[in-house]
Amino acid sequence: MKLKGDIMIKQKIQFVLNGKSVEVAVKPNTTLVDVLRYQLKLTGTKRGCDRGNCGACTVLLDGKSVYSCLILAPKVNNREVLTIEGLGEPGNLHPLQEAFMEHNAVQCGFCTPGMLLSAKALLDDTPHPTKKEVKTAISGNLCRCTGYIQIIEAILDAAERNAKKGR
Amino acid sequence: MGEAGKVIAGGTEVVIYLKTRRISPKYLIDISDLKELEYIKENEEFLSVGSLSTHSTIEKSPLIKKRAHILGDSASQIGTIQIRNMGTIGGNLANASPAADTATPLLALGASLELMGTSGKRVVPIETFFIHVNKTILQSNELLTEIQIPYPPPNTGAAFMKIGRRAAHDLSIVNVATTVTVTEDVCKNICIALGSVAPTPIRAKKAEAFLKEKTLEKATIKKASEIALEEIQPISDVRASANYRKEVSKVLVRMTIQKAIDEIER
Numbered sequence: 001m002k003l004k005g006d007i008m009i010k011q012k013i014q015f016v017l018n019g020k021s022v023e024v025a026v027k028p029n030t031t032l033v034d035v036l037r038y039q040l041k042l043t044g045t046k047r048g049c050d051r052g053n054c055g056a057c058t059v060l061l062d063g064k065s066v067y068s069c070l071i072l073a074p075k076v077n078n079r080e081v082l083t084i085e086g087l088g089e090p091g092n093l094h095p096l097q098e099a100f101m102e103h104n105a106v107q108c109g110f111c112t113p114g115m116l117l118s119a120k121a122l123l124d125d126t127p128h129p130t131k132k133e134v135k136t137a138i139s140g141n142l143c144r145c146t147g148y149i150q151i152i153e154a155i156l157d158a159a160e161r162n163a164k165k166g167r
Numbered sequence: 168m169g170e171a172g173k174v175i176a177g178g179t180e181v182v183i184y185l186k187t188r189r190i191s192p193k194y195l196i197d198i199s200d201l202k203e204l205e206y207i208k209e210n211e212e213f214l215s216v217g218s219l220s221t222h223s224t225i226e227k228s229p230l231i232k233k234r235a236h237i238l239g240d241s242a243s244q245i246g247t248i249q250i251r252n253m254g255t256i257g258g259n260l261a262n263a264s265p266a267a268d269t270a271t272p273l274l275a276l277g278a279s280l281e282l283m284g285t286s287g288k289r290v291v292p293i294e295t296f297f298i299h300v301n302k303t304i305l306q307s308n309e310l311l312t313e314i315q316i317p318y319p320p321p322n323t324g325a326a327f328m329k330i331g332r333r334a335a336h337d338l339s340i341v342n343v344a345t346t347v348t349v350t351e352d353v354c355k356n357i358c359i360a361l362g363s364v365a366p367t368p369i370r371a372k373k374a375e376a377f378l379k380e381k382t383l384e385k386a387t388i389k390k391a392s393e394i395a396l397e398e399i400q401p402i403s404d405v406r407a408s409a410n411y412r413k414e415v416s417k418v419l420v421r422m423t424i425q426k427a428i429d430e431i432e433r
Contacts, residue, residue, distance in 0.1 A: 028195070031182070051183055052250065053336065064223070064252040070182045071253070072175070075199060118248070140247025140336060 013077040017042075018086025024073075032068040032076055033057040036083060044084035044113050048142075055141030058114035059083050065121040065140070084113035087120065096120060096158045103154035107145030114141045119155045128159055170307050172196050176219055177254040179246070180262045204257070204312060207231060213279075216314040218257025222269075223248070225256060235316045237272040237327040237344050244268060244329050247336045257311045260296065263303045263367065266339045270297070270368040272327050274360035275344035278316045284309035297367035320356070323348040324430030326423040330415050332406060339363045340407040341415045345423035347383070349431055354378050359391075359420055364399040364412055371395035371420065383428055392420040 010025040026035050036042045048056035050069045057068040060082040088094035096119050106112050115138055122129055122137035129137065134155045143151060173192035175181040176199050184190045204219035207228050214234045225231050226243040245251055245268050259269045278293045285308045296303050305311060325346040331337035341363050348356040357378050359371040374395040381387055401412035
């Protein structure tokens with residue numbers, strides 16, 4: 001969006017990103033996915049269709065799954081964002097990440113960050129989901145490789161493991 | 168700011184319009200931090216829904232379930248979870264898509280809209296709100312602030328049904344919402360609203376008039392669904408042909424009336 005005769009002034013926003021407070025100067029017409037990837041260099045969040053269809057850019061905003069390609073960056077000011085980089089780390093994976101690996105729920109990997117975050121939002125809200133609830137929860141995330149079956153099984157398995165751990 | 172400004176709430180439409188250059192406003196006015204417009208509460212005469220309530224909130228609200236379940240049914244079928252977490256009911260209405268899923272239940276429920284402007288506020292019936300595709304009576308100095316849903320009289324049933332190409336993430340090919348009040352087997356009042364079959368969501372008033380004071384037997388309902396066809400002007404587009412929309416409209420009108428009646432009898 002270019003404005004004739006106007007300069008789009010960057011504005012400072014401050015938000016909690018993966019548990020840490022960050023401050024970044026953004027153009028008000030930049031989307032969150034671009035700030036994450038190009039300014040903060042967190043490339044785990046994928047930019048797929050850029051139109052709110054594919055779900056690859058899914059992040060959690062105040063705990064709720066949203067498409068970061070449809071969020072203008074100033075909107076996250078004073079709010080909390082979780083990206084895939086904040087879900088687990090090498091050596092200390094989130095149970096969902098472990099389950100995805102064990103069930104071969106990853107092929108090309110492009111949809112995986114978004115899938116994991118949609119799955120996390122589901123399990124935070126509904127720790128013991130039915131298969132149908134899992135399917136609904138990931139219906140906003142497209143996967144062109146796996147056929148979804150392994151992903152659904154992985155999420156159900158992670159929920160079961162959580163139950164055993166009493167979480 | 169007048170016409171140079173564009174109001175943005177959830178952003179699920181406006182941001183796409185910006186990216187595709189369908190609109191290029193000089194200023195965006197983000198109202199999504201106006202927490203005072205995010206509420207669902209019961210008043211004496213009606214249920215008030217703040218315009219910034221998201222589809223997710225409406226879908227899960229026990230008050231909506233109790234007082235206006237067809238609105239919750241429609242909200243639960245919009246887009247995907249991510250879209251429902253972002254999109255607001257006010258945005259869905261103000262965007263004025265012919266396929267707006269929350270418009271038909273609100274038409275069938277006889278809702279009113281509160282519009283707040285720099286020169287005061289006005290409350291208008293939702294029937295007068297939509298003018299054309301993406302056009303409403305909202306002035307550039309006005310915001311849609313509240314949706315007011317009257318409580319239905321006793322013996323009223325309601326139903327909402329939507330046909331899309333698939334369950335998730337699709338716009339309605341046709342959606343229909345019907346409310347019906349029946350006393351001693353006679354139809355005392357009926358509202359049939361259809362979406363995605365005309366430039367704006369519409370009421371099938373001829374079909375409604377035909378059914379009033381009649382006993383709602385299968386043949387009568389079938390006749391009404393045929394009358395409703397005279398009142399719609401669907402177009403062919405990427406989602407469906409006009410003929411398909413006509414066929415589906417007929418079926419959905421019939422099915423929503425039946426479902427609404429069944430609800431009273433339960």
